[in-house]
Amino acid sequence: xxxxxxxxxxxxxxxGLFKHTPIHLFLFSxxxxxxxxxxxxxxxxxxxxxxxxxxxxxxxxxxxxxxxxDMMLVSTIxxxxxxxxxxxxxxxxxxxxxxxxxxFLTLGGGECFLLAAMxxxxxxxxxxxxxxxxLMNQKLCLHMTIGSWLLGGVDGLMQAGATLSFPYCHSRExxxxxxxxxxxxxxxxxxxxxxxxxxxxxxxxxxLIPLSLILASYSLILAAVLRMQSTAAQKKAFATCSSHLAVxxxxxxxxxxxYMRPKSYHSVAYDKVxxxxxxxxxxxxxxxxxxxRNKEVKGAxxxxxxxxxxxxxx
Numbered sequence: 001x002x003x004x005x006x007x008x009x010x011x012x013x014x015x016g017l018f019k020h021t022p023i024h025l026f027l028f029s030x031x032x033x034x035x036x037x038x039x040x041x042x043x044x045x046x047x048x049x050x051x052x053x054x055x056x057x058x059x060x061x062x063x064x065x066x067x068x069x070d071m072m073l074v075s076t077i078x079x080x081x082x083x084x085x086x087x088x089x090x091x092x093x094x095x096x097x098x099x100x101x102x103x104f105l106t107l108g109g110g111e112c113f114l115l116a117a118m119x120x121x122x123x124x125x126x127x128x129x130x131x132x133x134x135l136m137n138q139k140l141c142l143h144m145t146i147g148s149w150l151l152g153g154v155d156g157l158m159q160a161g162a163t164l165s166f167p168y169c170h171s172r173e174x175x176x177x178x179x180x181x182x183x184x185x186x187x188x189x190x191x192x193x194x195x196x197x198x199x200x201x202x203x204x205x206x207x208l209i210p211l212s213l214i215l216a217s218y219s220l221i222l223a224a225v226l227r228m229q230s231t232a233a234q235k236k237a238f239a240t241c242s243s244h245l246a247v248x249x250x251x252x253x254x255x256x257x258x259y260m261r262p263k264s265y266h267s268v269a270y271d272k273v274x275x276x277x278x279x280x281x282x283x284x285x286x287x288x289x290x291x292x293r294n295k296e297v298k299g300a301x302x303x304x305x306x307x308x309x310x311x312x313x314x
Contacts, residue, residue, distance in 0.1 A: 078280060122244060
């Protein structure tokens with residue numbers, strides 16, 4: 001066996017997602033388009049929520065935080081991946097690798113809990129409409145948001161620190177397009193069984209606790225909707241929840257597919273594609289889903305366009 005080397009003195013090599021072929025160059029270009037679209041779409045969502053007084057509600061405050069997390073997530077992954085591809089190198093320093101692991105887990109875990117907070121907001125709006133502004137007050141929204149960031153940050157800090165504490169004595173080639181703790185720890189030349197169990201428990205807690213809260217909220221919402229006498233009221237309630245449910249389905253579906261499958265069902269190629277879906281493509285879809293299916297957002301966008309563009313043309 002080779003001697004274990006200090007984690008801090010040799011760079012890792014990311015094998016990436018694409019090869020230098022015409023079809024892969026086209027796919028890489030599409031990733032850059034999605035990246036820029038995600039940044040612009042989420043920045044526009046944040047700006048609309050900030051500028052339009054009608055969107056100064058708990059639901060849209062939480063949505064603005066989701067947009068911040070999505071912007072940071074794609075910015076954590078894509079610029080480094082693009083630089084490596086264009087320069088023909090996959091090199092990443094241990095510090096850079098640790099930063100990617102920390103930010104990825106912080107933002108991914110934070111988004112899990114933020115989606116649970118958004119589900120609770122919908123529950124209060126539909127099941128307790130008269131007490132909505134009392135139950136979903138500014139203080140509670142702030143606490144839920146800070147709690148989401150902190151819980152994600154603690155998970156990211158623990159896993160990033162533990163992953164980089166292992167000695168790495170074999171190949172330093174990471175078969176991924178970004179540093180991910182489960183992929184990196186496979187290269188360690190130490191017994192990682194306990195840490196892999198710890199990672200799995202963290203994954204279960206960070207996924208299943210928020211998902212359980214989301215399912216509980218929507219079970220209560222469904223029961224309340226079925227008791228409504230008016231069909232119009234039922235349609236309005238379902239329309240209110242549909243955007244959030246679509247985002248939850250996309251986000252949790254991809255993550256559970258990767259992290260909760262048995263090892264025997266894992267495939268590196270499929271895992272990289274699914275990882276690209278929820279780290280690059282989902283942040284593009286989130287603002288589109290909310291803008292297309294939400295009257296308030298469409299109204300705010302129309303008002304902003306009329307003020308800044310159509311007004312100058314008249």
